[in-house]
Amino acid sequence: MKILFVASELFPYVKTGGLGDVMAALPRAMRAQGADVRMLLPAYPAILSAVEVQGSVLALPELMGGGPARILRAEAPGLPLYLLDQPAFFGRAGGPYDHPSDLARRFAALGWAAAHLGRQGDGEGWRPELLHGHDWPTGLMPAYVAYGEGPRPATVMTIHNIAFQGRFPAALLNELWLPRHAFTPEGVEFHGDIGYLKAGLRLADRLSTVSPTYAREIQQAGGHGLEGLLAHRSDSLRGILNGVDRSIWHPARDPHLVCRYDLKHPSRRGPNRPDFQRRMGLQEDPAAPLFAAVSRLDPLKGLDLVLDNVDHLVSRGAQLAVLGTGDPHAEGAFRQAAQRHPGRVAVHIGYSEPLAHQAYAAADVFLVPSRQEPCGLTQLYALAYGALPLVRRTGGLADTVVGVTPETLAAGTATGFTFETASGWALGEAINQALALFREPTAWRQVQRRGMATEFGWEGPARAYLDLYATIPTKGA
Numbered sequence: 035m036k037i038l039f040v041a042s043e044l045f046p047y048v049k050t051g052g053l054g055d056v057m058a059a060l061p062r063a064m065r066a067q068g069a070d071v072r073m074l075l076p077a078y079p080a081i082l083s084a085v086e087v088q089g090s091v092l093a094l095p096e097l098m099g100g101g102p103a104r105i106l107r108a109e110a111p112g113l114p115l116y117l118l119d120q121p122a123f124f125g126r127a128g129g130p131y132d133h134p135s136d137l138a139r140r141f142a143a144l145g146w147a148a149a150h151l152g153r154q155g156d157g158e159g160w161r162p163e164l165l166h167g168h169d170w171p172t173g174l175m176p177a178y179v180a181y182g183e184g185p186r187p188a189t190v191m192t193i194h195n196i197a198f199q200g201r202f203p204a205a206l207l208n209e210l211w212l213p214r215h216a217f218t219p220e221g222v223e224f225h226g227d228i229g230y231l232k233a234g235l236r237l238a239d240r241l242s243t244v245s246p247t248y249a250r251e252i253q254q255a256g257g258h259g260l261e262g263l264l265a266h267r268s269d270s271l272r273g274i275l276n277g278v279d280r281s282i283w284h285p286a287r288d289p290h291l292v293c294r295y296d297l298k299h300p301s302r303r304g305p306n307r308p309d310f311q312r313r314m315g316l317q318e319d320p321a322a323p324l325f326a327a328v329s330r331l332d333p334l335k336g337l338d339l340v341l342d343n344v345d346h347l348v349s350r351g352a353q354l355a356v357l358g359t360g361d362p363h364a365e366g367a368f369r370q371a372a373q374r375h376p377g378r379v380a381v382h383i384g385y386s387e388p389l390a391h392q393a394y395a396a397a398d399v400f401l402v403p404s405r406q407e408p409c410g411l412t413q414l415y416a417l418a419y420g421a422l423p424l425v426r427r428t429g430g431l432a433d434t435v436v437g438v439t440p441e442t443l444a445a446g447t448a449t450g451f452t453f454e455t456a457s458g459w460a461l462g463e464a465i466n467q468a469l470a471l472f473r474e475p476t477a478w479r480q481v482q483r484r485g486m487a488t489e490f491g492w493e494g495p496a497r498a499y500l501d502l503y504a505t506i507p508t509k510g511a
């Protein structure tokens with residue numbers, strides 16, 4: 035089957051979070067199972083300078099008033115690409131969601147280009163039978179398929195985070211090349227605006243999200259206004275857990291670590307800890323339980339609950355390292371916490387792939403106190419690297435971490451710590467539980483080993499997506 039993924043991020047070229055990681059791994063895992071998956075994404079400078087561009091395959095009209103546009107064929111290692119080359123929209127410096135003045139128009143251009151590829155093919159004999167869009171930047175793609183003419187490829191939308199929905203003023207309808215009759219609740223309209231994610235969820239043939247628990251939550255209180263629509267489309271919606279790309283996230287092969295290790299050589303994990311403490315400016319205290327978080331600083335990530343527990347952690351002899359960027363208020367609060375507790379609390383405001391890898395390899399406890407978490411990748415990396423995740427029981431965190439209880443310890447199934455209520459107090463209780471287990475090295479190592487042995491590969495998820503595609507009736511397109 036010919037499948038076109040459509041996305042706004044692809045690791046290692048453009049990544050703001052888990053979406054970039056998933057886009058790098060999932061299509062390759064599906065190709066390994068024989069599916070002909072290619073990907074369309076904007077021709078960002080970071081991609082153009084890194085991949086092998088083979089030439090222009092398709093001339094396009096001046097999409098959404100953004101000047102000359104065309105589609106290039108390119109090749110990332112193991113993944114054929116189409117790049118929407120429209121320099122006025124995508125050729126500028128900055129992150130993929132910067133430049134708000136044309137955010138709506140440039141991702142409409144991406145959706146339109148995807149639908150066009152689906153209808154016309156690439157001019158070289160490849161025409162996708164299925165278009166698979168990811169998150170709000172691709173939400174209009176199913177609308178351009180539904181309201182356009184000609185053959186209609188099947189469409190699938192995956193929600194990686196329902197909190198980001200892409201809502202724009204109705205006055206843009208014309209500029210986005212959408213017909214008037216698309217502006218209804220059955221189409222792109224969402225509370226008087228144009229809703230990109232909403233349009234995709236209303237119009238795509240099948241929907242998915244990135245964990246079974248999140249799939250349930252977004253049909254209930256956690257749908258950020260889309261719960262009604264999703265409950266209505268429940269039969270078309272699947273929750274498929276993300277996996278871990280072991281070619282990048284494996285402590286035995288990780289080029290960022292001073293000492294590589296695996297389940298057979300766990301003691302080699304040791305030197306990574308003083309190395310990380312030094313890099314972060316923490317005291318090289320071998321006895322202190324080291325807590326770490328690597329996260330966007332966003333209210334939904336719950337890092338304010340960690341702030342509530344800074345003094346508690348320090349008073350119990352622990353260290354805290356936070357690697358994050360985002361909300362300026364949270365950035366300031368973490369900086370202040372580090373100033374208050376020099377050598378015991380350290381924060382790196384910014385994005386650093388090497389430091390993130392080093393944090394997973396050094397931490398004893400990895401904090402993921404999210405209020406909502408579609409799947410979460412950091413707890414999976416923590417498990418793989420032998421840091422015990424301490425997570426709030428929500429979304430994919432609930433599906434991937436087995437909390438320590440007397441029963442799970444006895445059964446040997448525990449892999450971390452969990453708490454329910456999104457409060458500083460509840461996190462504090464879970465921290466106490468982690469500190470208590472830290473004093474029992476044998477039990478600690480058992481939990482650590484179980485986590486490191488848990489496989490979150492991409493083969494199962496890739497199969498599940500192919501199964502989902504197979505449920506779409508053929509349209510004879």
Ligand code: ADP
Pocket residue numbers: 050051052053055195328329330357358359384385386387390409410411412413
């Ligand atoms: P989300 O996509 O909501 O941000 P995920 O847990 O799915 O959350 O993915 C987060 C990804 O971003 C992980 O690969 C994590 O290591 C990475 N990450 C987050 N913040 C930073 C940071 N400050 N520096 C380096 N990597 C980060």
